[in-house]
Amino acid sequence: MVEQKVLEPEKLFFETQRTELFITGSEVVKEAIKRANVDIAISYPITPQSESMHLVGDLYAEGYVKEYFRGENEFAVMSEVMGASMAGVRVFTATGGPGTLRAFENFPNWSGSRLPIVCAFMTRGVNAPLSIQPDTIEMAFMLDTGMIMFHAETGQDIFDMILKAYVIAEKTDVHLPIGIFMDGFFVTHTRDKVKVTPEEFKLPPYKPYCSPIPVMDMENVPVRHMRDPFVMKSNFISYAAHASWQQEILAAVERSRKYIYRYLGGMVEVENKNADILIITSGTAVSQSREAIELAKQEGIDVGLVKIKCLRPFPVDEIRELAANAKYIIVPEFNRVGWMCRELKSVIEDNSKVIGAPRVFGGMTMPPKLILDEIRRCAN
Amino acid sequence: MKGLFKISPGYEDVMPQEYLDLVNNGPYGKNYGVDDLGTFKELLEEHPLCAGCGLALSMRLVLASLPAPEDTIMVGSTGCSSLAFTQVAVHNIHSLFGNQNAVATGLKRALKIRFPDKVKDVVVMAGDGATVDIGLDMVMHSWFRREKITTIMLDNEAYANTGGQESGMSQQNAVLNMAPTGKKFPKIALPEVAKASGCAYVGVVSPAQPKRLGDMVRKAILIAREVGPTYLQLYSPCPTNYKFKSRETMQKIKERMESGMFEVMEYITPEAEAFLAEMKEGDKQ
């Protein structure tokens, strides 16, 4: 184990000399967690997540993570990290597909409890029938849990998003769980060049007493406190208290925007934004789109690209502005339901120009040619 | 005493009486027990549970018996007890229905990291439905993993909070909601399961024997602190759903005992026994 020194996030992210590694997405998770000063990581196997949590286990064995164990199922694991987070430590876990759905009741509970849990989701198909293959359908279910959601396209995104997620999640005014979604296999199991910060530096530790809600340790006040107290009555007082609580979760999500700008450089990345045809999507669908745009260029068709990095909060103003002048908006997705298309249609004023295609699922790759077909249709 | 139990100067005269009582006459750092009830300000404030509720009585006795309330963090679950837990003056967690032992696992391990040299007792107290039905996998796994937590079941033999449905702890043949023709299988032998799953101490008792209950709570928590997981099952009849008068709760327990259907039970591993003996020795010196 390398002796590590704590470094302020701004310095760690933006001022240190980075080295380039050629590693898989799972290995990137390890590199990020190594520098994240995590207290407890809890695992449960599911493809395509397992490898990354094996590697986090290695970090525990080496001494970078203070506590680590395999829980009994995903619902329990998500409850275990919740208990740890309520006791005032920094936690990490990861799951995907059926694991996400098995654990589901915990996610709105994490948000409602204002817990800065960071969880990676290595997405895959959900039953039935069983599939271990890449598919982003679980993200459709996660959109309204109150969690902040980042979607990684590359290994570099995984590294930066995980580390930065801790800093954003733990801001007192945010203090919410963040899910970092990555497309199973396509990024988790492929090698990519990733620039990492020096391993001798790690994030400062979590500060439990900056939490917007008391910590459960009998060392802070008030001592008469339940996490989280509810008014269990059928009257307006009870409804108003619950409603105001929910609004505060929404408000906390909103407050994360400025930090997403500060640390991730914005909610979207844009190339050639004035083109008539725009592709807007997230995750590895962005990489496939890039290739399609190259092919289109060779045919003399000009296409712009918008990569959405953050799904919650959703970049509403950014998308509205970008979409205003486009004639066609193509939305390629790795799932059957087209949740990204739905999201975009709900914010773009003239949404008849949004084309929800191509869509692939069940583990299929997305040949750039499919996207090119859509581009050609728009160009003609 | 820790500062969390002190009122900042200048604010004593605006603090409502209950808080002054808690500060001036509370149980923190006092080593009180069931015998002292009535002489100190209890941890449990006024709550909305029914009159004559056996579970409320059990809760009160458990809270009066905590060996170190100033360093105890409790975990509850959805159910009647969660309505009273909001009124308890130790940090406590209500998370979801049934995940209490998983939450307690994370909590205990985190507290161990943050306060390696301090006593931090983690005590789970939840209903029978939460413990033996919906949360059973997590209860048992916390035992298998030898988590150093105490698990207390408030056994009212039903899902009381949702209107009196059958639970795994209901008696065979009991006619309850969702068991319209009577329950088809016997009360689950969770104490036996606890023994086989690695608990260092297992006990069954009721609030009809308050002193014994208090003693057993203390043992269960002290053993969990040092030796391993412990389990305590508190028979706590529910007048509302079993439709008897609120003053008959104790009577119901006694009838059970007389008919031989309810027995106080204690199981302790040799290791836990040795630990208790050692503690006693230490106390004498």
Next chain:
Amino acid sequence: MTAKSSYKVLPGPEGYLPPAAATMSVMLPDPGEGLVEGEIVPQEQAINKIAEKLLSAKNPTFFPGPLVLWAWKDGVIEKAVAAKELADVVGAKIIPMPDYRPKYPMINPEIEINPNHPNLTIWHNKIDVCVFVGVHCHFANIALKIIRGGTSCYTIALCGEMGHEDAMITLRDVKADTIRKITEAVKEMKAGGVVSG
């Protein structure tokens, strides 16, 4: 949808379910700044506005929360004393929020305030300007919204962390020193002829 940009954080009653100010594009101040009715201003300006509001109030009331009421860590007592001094100089009442639990059968609104129904205490005592200090951010925001929804009380939040958009005036990073600055401002204003309502 309500127009976002025009949203002002003003005394209510705003109605059935007022929005969280943060979802109406109201941003929290950066260090050295304060927030007045949804607008970011230099801290000093916000302090003066607080002094003005306190002095012109008929029944100003401080709601100290657990973080100052209980002497749980270093620095708390100093802050608690500073808040008490400010309340005394203003001639404000102090009504505590010792914890956040829903109370059974009900609270006594005369002597305490609860984040689940802060409006009861405000109505009962006819409070026209209130000051939150030492309340955990989550519970402060919950209470501040309910107050805006149901009462005409002017809310001021002295926050030790990042401030509260749901208050009409908020300061962030508030320490004993910051509170003493408000006390100074109040004293100066008084000397300059502004009298307590």
